[in-house]
Amino acid sequence: MSELGHLDLGLSEQSNPGSQSEPVMQTELQRQAEHITQAVVAIVPAAGIGSRMGADRPKQYLEVCGQSILGHTLDKLLSHPHISHVIVALHPNDNIFNTLPQAAHPKLTTVLGGGERADSVLAALQIAPEHSWALVHDAARPCLTATDIDKLLASRVQFPQGAILAMPVCDTMKRANKQGEISATVCRDNLWHALTPQLFQAAQLKDYLNAALAAGVVVTDEASAMEWAGISPGLVSGRADNIKVTHPDDLGLAELFLMRAAK
Numbered sequence: 001m002s003e004l005g006h007l008d009l010g011l012s013e014q015s016n017p018g019s020q021s022e023p024v025m026q027t028e029l030q031r032q033a034e035h036i037t038q039a040v041v042a043i044v045p046a047a048g049i050g051s052r053m054g055a056d057r058p059k060q061y062l063e064v065c066g067q068s069i070l071g072h073t074l075d076k077l078l079s080h081p082h083i084s085h086v087i088v089a090l091h092p093n094d095n096i097f098n099t100l101p102q103a104a105h106p107k108l109t110t111v112l113g114g115g116e117r118a119d120s121v122l123a124a125l126q127i128a129p130e131h132s133w134a135l136v137h138d139a140a141r142p143c144l145t146a147t148d149i150d151k152l153l154a155s156r157v158q159f160p161q162g163a164i165l166a167m168p169v170c171d172t173m174k175r176a177n178k179q180g181e182i183s184a185t186v187c188r189d190n191l192w193h194a195l196t197p198q199l200f201q202a203a204q205l206k207d208y209l210n211a212a213l214a215a216g217v218v219v220t221d222e223a224s225a226m227e228w229a230g231i232s233p234g235l236v237s238g239r240a241d242n243i244k245v246t247h248p249d250d251l252g253l254a255e256l257f258l259m260r261a262a263k
């Protein structure tokens with residue numbers, strides 16, 4: 001950890017052309033190239049209690065296909081060749097994480113999470129390297145594939161402002177009234193389900209997340225803080241099996257998707 005408290009990824013000067021000592025006239029292409037070659041740090045908010053799951057432990061520690069949900073998620077991120085480091089935000093009372101085999105991985109660092117998901121992400125951003133990309137992915141989404149990570153990383157050329165994995169809505173969407181009746185049909189044109197990972201420049205995301213939370217904005221994903229700051233993140237079509245394990249029924253689905261992927 002450098003004295004700044006940021007993670008030191010040990011990137012050489014050469015890997016960051018912008019740090020060369022002599023003044024360099026940079027073309028737009030060089031700036032873009034530098035932008036793309038910045039380190040990618042995965043941030044995993046894993047400090048939730050899984051109240052909607054109603055299990056005997058936080059849902060990220062429920063077992064599917066032979067290991068914890070969080071273990072599956074960490075395996076996907078730790079094994080990806082373009083992810084330099086993984087920062088996991090944990091609940092202060094978490095006494096399970098250190099029993100996971102992934103806990104000792106050299107590419108992994110933990111921080112204390114916060115009261116809400118956004119606070120946990122912000123805690124991790126405090127130690128993310130200044131000039132890096134933050135790839136934020138829910139601990140509760142264990143079915144993420146390497147191809148979807150590749151797709152999102154590749155989108156930085158088209159969406160230098162950042163982007164999210166998402167899925168177009170294909171059901172008719174209804175809004176309910178307090179009586180549990182339909183009050184309206186919501187137009188589903190250009191309506192997408194936001195997934196994770198969500199990919200943004202770490203320094204920018206930290207600033208805008210801080211500002212949005214300070215302004216009392218309800219931030220349920222990283223993109224909503226960026227949107228509040230006037231940025232329009234890109235939408236990258238992601239797989240439907242990248243589900244967030246939230247309710248008991250989701251466990252069987254996650255098991256199915258993970259078994260199918262293991263074949």
Ligand SMILES: Nc1ccn([C@@H]2O[C@H](COP(=O)(O)OP(=O)(O)OP(=O)(O)O)[C@@H](O)[C@H]2O)c(=O)n1
Pocket residue numbers: 044045046047048049050051052053059060089113114115116117118120121138139140141244245246
């Ligand atoms: N204070 C919080 C709350 C949530 N999360 C994480 O954010 C992700 C998505 O949140 P969600 O699915 O809502 O998880 P929980 O908050 O645990 O679930 P619930 O809302 O049912 O309690 C999860 O990986 C969860 O661990 C977090 O890091 N810090």
Ligand SMILES: C[C@](O)(CO)[C@H](O)COP(=O)(O)O
Pocket residue numbers: 117138193194195196220221222244
């Ligand atoms: C970030 C997210 O997974 C995008 O759909 C979602 O907003 C998380 O919501 P949660 O209530 O914190 O699970």
